[in-house]
Amino acid sequence: MGPSGVGTSVPAPAGERRRDAVIRTEQLQKRYPGAEAPAVDHLDLEVFAGEIFGLLGPNGAGKTTTAGMLTTRVVPSGGRAEIGGVDVARHPALAKQLSGIVSQQNTLDRQLNVWENLYFHGRLFGMGSRRSRHRADELLQQFQLARWAKASVYALSGGMAQRLMVARAIFHEPAVLFLDEPTAGLDPQSRLVLWELLGELNAQGQTILLTTHYMEEADQLCGRVAIMDHGHLLALDTPAALKQSIGADTVLTLKAAGDAAELREKMAAALDGVTASRTVEGGAQLQLRGIERLVPRAVAAAEALGVDLIDLSVSEPSLETVFINLTGKELRD
Numbered sequence: 283m284g285p286s287g288v289g290t291s292v293p294a295p296a297g298e299r300r301r302d303a304v305i306r307t308e309q310l311q312k313r314y315p316g317a318e319a320p321a322v323d324h325l326d327l328e329v330f331a332g333e334i335f336g337l338l339g340p341n342g343a344g345k346t347t348t349a350g351m352l353t354t355r356v357v358p359s360g361g362r363a364e365i366g367g368v369d370v371a372r373h374p375a376l377a378k379q380l381s382g383i384v385s386q387q388n389t390l391d392r393q394l395n396v397w398e399n400l401y402f403h404g405r406l407f408g409m410g411s412r413r414s415r416h417r418a419d420e421l422l423q424q425f426q427l428a429r430w431a432k433a434s435v436y437a438l439s440g441g442m443a444q445r446l447m448v449a450r451a452i453f454h455e456p457a458v459l460f461l462d463e464p465t466a467g468l469d470p471q472s473r474l475v476l477w478e479l480l481g482e483l484n485a486q487g488q489t490i491l492l493t494t495h496y497m498e499e500a501d502q503l504c505g506r507v508a509i510m511d512h513g514h515l516l517a518l519d520t521p522a523a524l525k526q527s528i529g530a531d532t533v534l535t536l537k538a539a540g541d542a543a544e545l546r547e548k549m550a551a552a553l554d555g556v557t558a559s560r561t562v563e564g565g566a567q568l569q570l571r572g573i574e575r576l577v578p579r580a581v582a583a584a585e586a587l588g589v590d591l592i593d594l595s596v597s598e599p600s601l602e603t604v605f606i607n608l609t610g611k612e613l614r615d
């Protein structure tokens with residue numbers, strides 16, 4: 283159900299990697315003054331030209347801090363970060379020129395109208411007046427904002443404001459477009475529109491790094507995903523490979539009256555192919571191999587054990603499942 287052209291980037295062959303890395307971090311670290319633990323801890327990352335790369339993690343994982351160091355807003359405490367081969371700490375102005383940034387907040391200039399928000403961005407980035415004019419017109423067309431050109435940014439819906447921020451971020455043709463939680467707070471329709479738009483930009487060759495705590499977003503949009511928690515990189519691969527890595531192909535959720543821990547233990551022992559299990563609210567969740575006749579098998583097992591089943595559902599493993607297996611907790615609160 284993903285927009286066409288989305289999620290098609292694949293890892294470059296091993297031999298090609300060093301040449302094509304647009305972002306490279308080595309042991310990158312950030313410890314905020316007074317903080318007990320680093321916000322980002324010895325992070326090694328490579329993002330290749332043409333990728334949509336996702337940093338997926340819960341609140342406080344270090345996603346914004348990572349993006350902040352790459353875009354020169356946050357000063358690293360250790361390690362190195364390069365964008366387009368430029369060391370961000372040594373040449374911040376140059377690194378900034380190579381980055382397009384859509385931050386977690388609405389950063390549109392409220393003193394300026396929609397068109398001016400783009401035009402002056404170009405001027406600020408050293409583009410000539412004629413080229414900035416032309417590009418502002420062109421991008422407003424492409425992003426379906428042309429009829430709002432003269433409007434105040436107050437008049438824009440959340441989705442339109444987000445599109446304008448993306449247009450502004452790519453205005454100076456950056457090597458990497460950074461988006462921090464681009465769809466947080468957007469309604470489902472605006473989220474789909476934005477996914478589609480990012481897919482189109484990527485199809486035109488734009489390298490994109492986005493942070494998100496929505497597993498569906500990482501799954502549908504990103505060619506590769508880095509899972510982060512507490513400043514650490516826990517896993518990095520394509521969504522398909524990450525899901526495959528858990529070794530189960532089915533997730534069975536059982537709700538029943540009585541003790542959840544007991545339910546989990548009994549059902550995990552009674553069913554074949556269980557690779558992992560945990561308690562959830564009102565029941566248990568089992569990861570298994572083999573979906574064949576799973577529902578009748580589960581119902582029969584429950585009956586034999588005298589379990590009073592209230593509900594039963596079967597799903598495929600998701601990036602949430604991967605995250606749970608890595609950390610023992612859920613991605614969402």
Ligand SMILES: Nc1ncnc2c1ncn2[C@@H]1O[C@H](COP(=O)(O)OP(=O)(O)OP(=O)(O)O)[C@@H](O)[C@H]1O
Pocket residue numbers: 314315317321339340341342343344345346347348495
């Ligand atoms: N300016 C700051 N000063 C001190 N601590 C900070 C600062 N910014 C972030 N932190 C801390 O660093 C850690 C990582 O925060 P960061 O904002 O990078 O996480 P995040 O993954 O972007 O989270 P969220 O999903 O909430 O946006 C958190 O523990 C946070 O409290």
Ligand SMILES: [Mg+2]
Pocket residue numbers: 345346347386462463
């Ligand atoms: Mg953040």
